[in-house]
Amino acid sequence: MQNVTCAVIAAAGMGTRIGLGMPKCMIEVEGKTILSRLIENLQPHVDLIKVVVGYREEMVIDYCAQHHRNVILVRNKDYRQTNTAFSFAKGANLSSGKVLYLDGDLVISPESLEAFIQCAASKEILVGLTDAKSENAVFADCNTTSEGFMISAFSRTKPSPLEWANVVSGPAHLLDGASGYVFERLEEYLPLNGKLLELAEVDTAGDLIAAREFVCALDSKEA
Template sequence: MQAVEHAVIAAAGLGSRLGHGLPKCMLELGGQTLLSRLIGTLEEHVDRIHVVVGYREELIINLCSKLHRRVVIVRNPDYRTTNTVQSMALGAQGLEGKTLFLDGDLIIAPDSMREFIGKAGTTGILAAIAPSLSENPVNVDLDQGETSQGEKLIKSFTREPGRKFEWANVVAGPARMLDNATGYVYEKLEESIPLNAAVLDLREIDTAADLEIAREFVKSIDSSR
């Protein structure tokens, strides 16, 4: 199989549910923006990072020009009428090889990311799942068994509650895997079911309640360093 070479971070959305008037990736937790934390976690593992911007793009562009000069900025001028999957596909244009796609509103434990990227190098497509903690999760139904590498198998995505794991908005696979998708990322991934999955230690921030959970998660990460 092929090692992960690139990462595409989708950071173009409005973040309207949170209501802070900022791209969610620009929220600061523990003295760093979410975006800086993601970039810092990824840059030791991939050769190239693309960040897709739209809403208040100047904030992200200024941050990267000061702190992350190697990052490539990709503009999505249609961010108001497109969603994450289109931003990710746009961000992957020009890339070849295995690519990690992820949302910009995530806090990911560095050790867990390292392990996930290592596993992604052994399979064609690897989706991330996490304990179902978000307020409005897309949950997953898992096969009872595991792959020979110890990965789990997703047999369906569901909005129904009561599942142990949720879709974590992170997936590794071919750079062109999201081309021509029109719905949500997980809807595109349904074409590949049964789908290899691995647990990723992260928190997603969509709502004020998610933000409070993420604050505590950041404290635990930073205190363990």
């Protein structure tokens, strides 16, 4: 057993597909930024939260100075030439123990995130999965296990009910030197344990509408 002690949020990308001219983590969904939702949901479960910034970094830096002074900001000045895997590796640098890696454009159910973090303590690497719904999904070929799923392959062309959720827990060196996408590094370790997450990814204008509906549904459950 090794608990997750650090979370790295990748928020350096330009978010060109949604075209709002700001880091996607700064988009408000039902009155609260995606970044605040992630940080608030993570704080009860990890000791340290790192946010990797790049594109329009001043927005995120100023926002965290006002609202989240306890997070550590990590600069990816090469954000135009690098990808999420690079940001994850940069954020996890000098960390020890187990790290939770998350994209900064995810709205995640607090309950499913908590369950994922608890399960991650007993897995060297745990991959987040969600129902396949993205326009450019990375599908996960899985078998059901007593604790979740066992992933045997990823594919952009072979559809399956589940897709890679852009969330993974593992050692701090997991993405060191990765030159491709995160899931391509994970392919080197297959088969891997997977666990379902309830989430909405905000990558396009349509995704933003769906994320608002997702949050409203979560709020109605709690009411």
